[in-house]
Ligand SMILES: Nc1ncnc2c1ncn2[C@@H]1O[C@H](COP(=O)(O)OP(=O)(O)OP(=O)(O)O)[C@@H](O)[C@H]1O
């Protein structure tokens with residue numbers, strides 16, 4: 076590889092300075108603040124602050140509501156990731172059948188179709204709104220006592236659907252791009268080798284998509300961990316009875332509303348390490364698994 | 368092993384017809400090459416035999432069975448693709464074993480077949496590697512291996528050597544020919560390279576714009592091209608063409624430039640005045656010696672030395688039609704020189720001026 080050198084010793088640093096500054100202001104500074112905060116306990120009026128090392132963490136791990144939030148998060152993220160990846164893959168395979176080999180132009184035509192659902196995602200919330208929603212009424216007329224405001228399972232289903240819906244289009248585009256990059260002759264070779272369409276999918280197409288799928292899995296899990304805050308806040312507020320209180324929502328709940336800054340900071344730090352771990356795993360895996 | 372029959376096979380994409388009725392009977396164990404310029408429909412025809420493209424009209428049979436509606440997997444064929452189409456996530460061994468596993472062969476038998484194929488193709492050392500860890504030539508061999516382990520009735524090749532460098536291409540060409548000889552399996556091989564076609568084929572189909580212009584053994588096609596197109600396509604450098612008409616006595620062709628080239632006999636007496644194209648290969652033009660009347664004075668414009676022989680490019684009388692002559696590599700000729708050339712009657716090809724069909728036998 077050809078190396079390009081800079082004549083000016085200062086220039087490279089100047090060029091990356093804005094990026095460094097942004098990262099420092101929006102990541103390193105708040106992150107270090109969170110770590111610092113997590114070692115402190117403030118009294119209710121914010122007058123006295125005490126440095127307590129890991130006490131906030133100890134309290135957290137003994138707190139049953141934290142454990143509850145953890146379980147809720149696992150259920151929620153597993154369901155959303157599985158559904159949004161599964162549905163997106165199914166749709167992408169169908170779309171690919173129609174447009175495979177017809178060039179980038181036709182693929183571009185798919186974009187508005189793919190992006191529209193994300194915009195429309197919020198519609199779900201209206202449809203399932205207990206008193207006004209059309210689907211809620213329909214469910215009730217079928218004898219289901221649909222009430223996400225009181226029933227924890229219903230609330231969970233509702234946020235899962237809303238969160239999944241928003242994520243499908245993103246996953247779809249990546250899967251479609253992945254499918255399009257698989258040479259047609261590979262599928263034909265498998266057909267001549269005698270593989271049925273199902274077998275072709277699982278033994279040839281899916282393994283070749285697995286780097287994409289894994290990348291999306293991590294992205295989706297990160298999405299569910301953090302970006303679904305808005306959905307939960309808008310739809311259920313973590314309720315009823317903490318049935319939809321995820322880890323990230325609990326950070327907000329305890330810090331903003333409960334006034335427990337130290338505990339809330341400790342939760343953020345834990346979340347931060349989870350994301351760092353996920354990202355690290357992904358980089359390792361992707362490096363190992365690239366086929367071409 | 369099996370014969371392959373094509374009966375008036377046609378193919379249209381939407382409203383556009385790309386194969387215009389091809390008839391061809393490929394014999395058991397024969398190495399048949401489909402050759403023609405880019406876009407003439409070779410791949411399409413091969414893919415129809417494989418079952419990867421619908422047959423719009425006509426009939427294709429393999430081993431006596433009409434396969435128009437038979438799935439690729441049930442046709443008992445194996446195909447080698449231009450890009451090899453190896454499964455990138457499987458080892459060389461698994462690439463070869465994939466089809467056998469699907470067919471439900473026992474582990475021991477799969478092992479035996481793969482190892483045998485690997486032995487033939489010198490792949491034993493590479494069995495555990497992934498395709499991306501192989502060179503182009505090795506990938507090519509794996510693709511061949513995947514075809515032969517299946518022991519199919521017919522091999523189909525779609526330009527399998529076009530991704531290799533020139534030297535490797537020659538080497539693999541020899542290997543493919545030897546392999547097919549040894550296995551005796553019927554093979555259909557697509558290429559646009561006429562040298563590859565000539566060297567590999569038992570017989571070849573010269574295709575042009577969806578039509579089979581000529582079907583025959585390489586030397587037959589070389590010696591008696593059925594049309595102007597075939598004459599220009601087979602042989603390198605291409606045959607020289609000169610426009611003219613049959614003389615009044617039918618014993619010669621009068622060229623546009625005024626020269627008169629004698630024909631072998633007077634069979635064309637009845638077609639005096641007919642417009643024709645006279646063809647003569649660069650290697651058949653002879654320098655005028657004693658006793659023969661020179662037909663052309665060729666002003667040499669360019670000399671290409673290939674080593675074994677030399678190609679001379681020039682113009683008749685320095686201003687007329689361009690001609691290429693192949694002479695022995697030892698001949699010393701310089702550009703600017705003028706050469707007296709003679710076209711022997713036995714080496715002449717005569718084509719109809721309008722239809723381009725062969726007139727002489
Ligand atoms: N899927 C398709 N839809 C429409 N037209 C097609 C399709 N596939 C091939 N064609 C057309 O059919 C003709 C023959 O194509 P084919 O691929 O058989 O050519 P070829 O002889 O193999 O050429 P090459 O040497 O470049 O591979 C071409 O004019 C091509 O444009």
Ligand SMILES: [Mg+2]
Pocket residue numbers: 409410411
């Ligand atoms: Mg082709």
